[in-house]
Amino acid sequence: xxxxxxxxxxxxxxxxxxxxxxxxxxxxxxxxxxxxxxxxxxxxxxxxxxxxxxxxxxxxxxxxxxxxxxxxxxxxxxxxxxxxxxxxxxxxxxxxxxxxxxxxxxxxxxxxxxxxxxxxxxxxxxxxxxxxxxxxxxxxxxxxxxxxxxxxxxxxxxxxxxxxxxxxxxxxxxxxxxxxxxxxxxxxxxxxxxxxxxxxxxxxxxxxxxxxx
Amino acid sequence: xxxxxxxxxxxxxxxxxxxxxxxxxxxxxxxxxxxxxxxxxxxxxxxxxxxxxxxxxxxxxxxxxxxxxxxxxxxxxxxxxxxxxxxxxxxxxxxxxxxxxxxxxxxxxxxxxxxxxxxxxxxxxxxxxxxxxxxxxxxxxxxxxxxxxxxxxxxxxxxxxxxxxxxxxxxxxxxxxxxxxxxxxxxxxxxxxxxxxxxxxxxxxxxxxxxxxxxxxxxxxxxxxxxxxxxxxxxxxxxxxxxxxxxxxxxxxxxxxxxxxxxxxxxxxxxxxxxxxxxxxxxxxxxxxxxxxxxxxxxxxxxxxxxxxxxxxxxxxxxxxxxxxxxxxxxxxxxxxxxxxxxxxxxxxxxxxxxxxxxxxxxxxxxxxxxxxxxxxxxxxxxxxxxxxxxxxxxxxxxxxxxxxxxxxxxxxxxxxxxxxxxxxxxxxxxxxxxxxxxxxxxxxxxxxxxxxxxxxxxxxxxxxxxxxxxxxxxxxxxxxxxxxxxxxxxxxxxxxxxxxxxx
Numbered sequence: 001x002x003x004x005x006x007x008x009x010x011x012x013x014x015x016x017x018x019x020x021x022x023x024x025x026x027x028x029x030x031x032x033x034x035x036x037x038x039x040x041x042x043x044x045x046x047x048x049x050x051x052x053x054x055x056x057x058x059x060x061x062x063x064x065x066x067x068x069x070x071x072x073x074x075x076x077x078x079x080x081x082x083x084x085x086x087x088x089x090x091x092x093x094x095x096x097x098x099x100x101x102x103x104x105x106x107x108x109x110x111x112x113x114x115x116x117x118x119x120x121x122x123x124x125x126x127x128x129x130x131x132x133x134x135x136x137x138x139x140x141x142x143x144x145x146x147x148x149x150x151x152x153x154x155x156x157x158x159x160x161x162x163x164x165x166x167x168x169x170x171x172x173x174x175x176x177x178x179x180x181x182x183x184x185x186x187x188x189x190x191x192x193x194x195x196x197x198x199x200x201x202x203x204x205x206x207x208x209x210x211x212x213x
Numbered sequence: 214x215x216x217x218x219x220x221x222x223x224x225x226x227x228x229x230x231x232x233x234x235x236x237x238x239x240x241x242x243x244x245x246x247x248x249x250x251x252x253x254x255x256x257x258x259x260x261x262x263x264x265x266x267x268x269x270x271x272x273x274x275x276x277x278x279x280x281x282x283x284x285x286x287x288x289x290x291x292x293x294x295x296x297x298x299x300x301x302x303x304x305x306x307x308x309x310x311x312x313x314x315x316x317x318x319x320x321x322x323x324x325x326x327x328x329x330x331x332x333x334x335x336x337x338x339x340x341x342x343x344x345x346x347x348x349x350x351x352x353x354x355x356x357x358x359x360x361x362x363x364x365x366x367x368x369x370x371x372x373x374x375x376x377x378x379x380x381x382x383x384x385x386x387x388x389x390x391x392x393x394x395x396x397x398x399x400x401x402x403x404x405x406x407x408x409x410x411x412x413x414x415x416x417x418x419x420x421x422x423x424x425x426x427x428x429x430x431x432x433x434x435x436x437x438x439x440x441x442x443x444x445x446x447x448x449x450x451x452x453x454x455x456x457x458x459x460x461x462x463x464x465x466x467x468x469x470x471x472x473x474x475x476x477x478x479x480x481x482x483x484x485x486x487x488x489x490x491x492x493x494x495x496x497x498x499x500x501x502x503x504x505x506x507x508x509x510x511x512x513x514x515x516x517x518x519x520x521x522x523x524x525x526x527x528x529x530x531x532x533x534x535x536x537x538x539x540x541x542x543x544x545x546x547x548x549x550x551x552x553x554x555x556x557x558x559x560x561x562x563x564x565x566x567x568x569x570x571x572x573x574x575x576x577x578x579x580x581x582x583x584x585x586x587x588x589x590x591x592x593x594x595x596x597x598x599x600x601x602x603x604x605x606x607x608x609x610x611x612x613x614x615x616x617x618x619x620x621x622x623x624x625x626x627x628x629x630x631x632x633x634x635x636x637x638x639x640x641x642x643x644x645x646x647x648x649x650x651x652x653x654x655x656x657x658x659x660x661x662x663x664x665x666x667x668x669x670x671x672x673x674x675x676x677x678x679x680x681x682x683x684x685x686x687x688x689x690x691x692x693x694x695x696x697x698x699x700x701x702x703x704x705x706x707x708x709x710x711x712x713x714x715x716x717x
Contacts, residue, residue: 139658
């Protein structure tokens with residue numbers, strides 16, 4: 001078995017088609033892309049965060065499942081960044097914001113804060129993706145810690161993207177907001193559990209070491 | 214450290230005229246004046262002369278691994294030339310081994326001789342720093358006092374660092390990290406200190422006695438140095454007998470003579486080479502002489518010169534279990550196979566001792582082989598070696614205990630248990646042996662590996678997991694056709710514990 005990004009790609013395309021069909025892409029591609037690209041970017045990147053977190057679990061998943069989850073995580077990340085590029089291009093082309101405001105955070109005339117959050121999230125996501133792509137360069141003692149810190153930037157980026165995505169454009173549907181809130185709660189719970197396990201481990205180590213010195 | 218007493222105080226003895234311990238019959242601490250009176254001024258050989266001298270007298274590291282000093286010195290000089298950088302000298306005074314006190318004795322009573330040797334090597338290399346790593350406050354004070362006596366001198370500057378006292382502190386990478394102010398724990402990287410040590414510079418790291426022997430040899434010359442001892446292993450060695458007596462003896466003296474001198478006897482067996490060493494049965498101990506060759510022929514190792522006879526009155530099985538527990542507790546806890554494996558090995562031994570039957574003995578053997586070659590330092594290997602030789606030498610005793618007969622003797626704690634010693638440059642030696650056909654190898658950093666096991670799924674032909682879920686081996690030759698998949702395993706490892714490196 002050679003898990004890779006392959007299962008993720010058809011999934012992303014299906015997702016695109018589903019949302020596209022519902023939006024009536026046949027009539028107005030431009031109109032669809034106006035909000036669809038952003039929605040897809042947010043959905044993909046949210047899923048990326050969820051799958052990435054899921055891939056670290058070792059209680060429920062076997063190693064083969066974890067490799068599959070890693071593959072999905074990577075594929076969704078690529079798709080998400082693609083949609084993100086499309087989203088920015090469409091918004092600038094439609095003159096919803098200026099190229100300068102898209103590049104420099106908090107420089108938009110109309111909604112400096114909300115657009116700025118999107119810009120910030122974009123930069124962070126790109127940095128996180130680069131750290132993921134060049135992961136093997138970090139395989140050393142200090143390196144693994146550095147990589148973790150860098151990749152962890154995905155969480156603030158995702159938070160910023162959520163605020164931007166749910167408030168900067170059309171008002172979001174109630175079910176969509178609820179679904180994102182559920183994701184947020186899930187991720188927060190998973191991270192808390194992980195942090196607690198880490199703290200417990202460290203405490204055990206400290207008392208273990210203290211007992212014999 | 215919580216301990217109030219700095220540790221056991223060594224009592225000194227010599228066989229024949231003292232060499233490293235010269236002058237200590239007249240004074241308790243060799244100050245600069247006494248040192249110069251006993252030994253004369255230190256010569257200043259260049260690096261080639263020093264290497265030639267070390268080669269002529271066959272000087273080997275006296276910390277346990279017995280690496281040829283001349284080769285180490287030349288390796289540092291070569292790395293220095295290649296990198297065009299400065300170099301450092303590190304004196305390993307962290308005598309972690311409970312059965313060893315000879316380095317402590319040297320630094321405690323004759324620190325100037327050790328400093329002479331280290332500074333001589335540093336001047337020969339053009340190094341700018343000599344760092345002495347110690348683990349006892351009284352030893353630190355003695356070295357500081359000696360350094361203060363010397364005052365500011367041109368050339369390399371010497372300093373001393375007090376490190377936490379534990380078994381693995383003496384491992385070369387742990388010592389270097391500790392002196393640099395980091396945690397004194399072995400690093401998972403297999404980089405030789407001669408290549409990259411203190412501050413990343415090529416570093417000559419050797420044991421305290423090695424530098425003292427070097428200082429003595431530089432004054433005596435190869436011929437004078439060989440005036441005592443065996444022709445194959447000239448000069449003297451420092452032994453620690455029963456954990457308290459430090460004896461300087463020429464090589465070739467019968468082991469029983471040394472034991473007699475210290476008021477003890479081979480008893481039920483003699484542990485040589487410390488707690489990473491092996492047991493000699495009584496008859497082998499009676500036939501052995503103090504030399505690397507003789508002890509190796511008897512199935513032992515000279516190592517760092519610890520000689521620990523086991524008295525007749527104590528239960529050998531109980532003593533071994535006690536030691537195995539201590540060795541398990543000394544794991545730094547960085548590497549899974551060691552941190553989990555050594556306690557479970559000790560448990561299996563304890564079960565066998567309590568009448569656990571053949572099953573418990575088999576379990577102990579299985580767990581013993583499960584820790585071999587699976588740590589960032591030699592601690593798991595050394596511990597396995599100790600247990601293996603105990604199971605062989607005390608086979609009857611273990612069998613009787615496992616069957617529930619026991620021996621009705623109490624466990625006296627005859628083996629001293631303060632702290633442990635270095636087992637040294639294992640990493641360097643091991644990379645040498647695996648430098649074969651493939652140009653690259655896949656390395657596991659045990660300090661990072663958490664046994665996720667994804668690598669085994671990605672590299673079925675190359676990497677297998679042990680029963681505990683960690684990779685079976687740390688170094689795997691990597692054929693070119695496997696490189697792509699190995700790189701994928703490196704990327705996918707959740708702990709980033711895999712690495713591809715050039716072989717050799």
